Amino acid sequence: MKQEPPVLIEPQGKVQKTVIWLHGLGADGHDFEPVVPQLGLPEDHGIRFIFPHAPINPVTINGGMQMHSWYDIRSEDLMNDVDAAGIRVACYRVFELIENQLKQGMAAEDIILAGFSQGGLIALHAALSGQYELGGVMGLSTYCPMAEQFYLHRKMPILMMHGLYDPVVPLASAEASRAAIEKGGYQVEWHTYPMAHQVCAEQLLKIGEWLQQREA
Incomplete structure (x- = not known):
């Protein structure tokens, strides 16, 4: 099946940064498209937003139902019953998106990965x-098994946010x-909010501030 092209939102002026933002299970690339105007960014923010679509795959925990998913979820044991092969394939999809931006002249340090739930795991x-x-x-409302694999970019800024009452990802x-x-030696900026498995207005403004702080 041919892969659907990502949703693309270009800034008004010159592109200075690219954010590749991955959706959660069962959603698609349009899911977070509406949040861009809610980030409180200035008109000249210069950020290109790319929202890719996960492929449609059967998801074990949902009875094998076919839906947009970055990898299979086999059980509620999120940290141990892990589809490592599926995660690896999804990461290569992200690497392809990064390579595409590099070919367009974007520097790697001007590319930021973001994701919600399943997408957050893949982004991390x-x-x-x-x-x-x-x-x-x-990483928003997400989890991250196999973190022992992370040993490379020690100074990379990491933002993690989570709902205090999240029933999906505890x-x-x-x-x-x-x-x-x-x-593993990384510094994580961590925020929690009184919400479930979702995003909230206060959080989105904080994300906007964080993105603006990521200077080249």
Whole structure:
């Protein structure tokens, strides 16, 4: 099946940074498209937003239902029952998007990965195990098994955010993931919000501030 091209939002002026933002399970690239105007960015922010679509695959935990998914979720044991092969394939999809930006003249340090839930896991794994010296990575309402693989880009800015009442990805899984990443020598900026498995207005403004701080 031919892969659907990502949703692309170009800035008004010169492109200075690129954010590749991955959606969660069952959504698609349009899911986070509406948040861009809610980030509180100035008109001349210069950020290109790319929202790719995950391929459609059967998801075991949902009875084998076909849906947009970056990898399979086999059980509720998110940190241990892991589709490592699927995660690796999804990361290569992200690497292709990064390579495409590099070919267009974007520097690696001006590329930021972001993702929500499943997409957050892929963003973290791609950024922290890949060969690229990226400008940062943002994981929203996510978890991160296999963090022992992360040993490369020690100074990469990492932003993690989570809902205190998340029933899908438990806060404990997110906190354990953060601790594992920090154990590898990384600095993680961590924020929690009184919400479930979602994003909120206060959080989006904080994301906008964080993106503006990622200077070349």
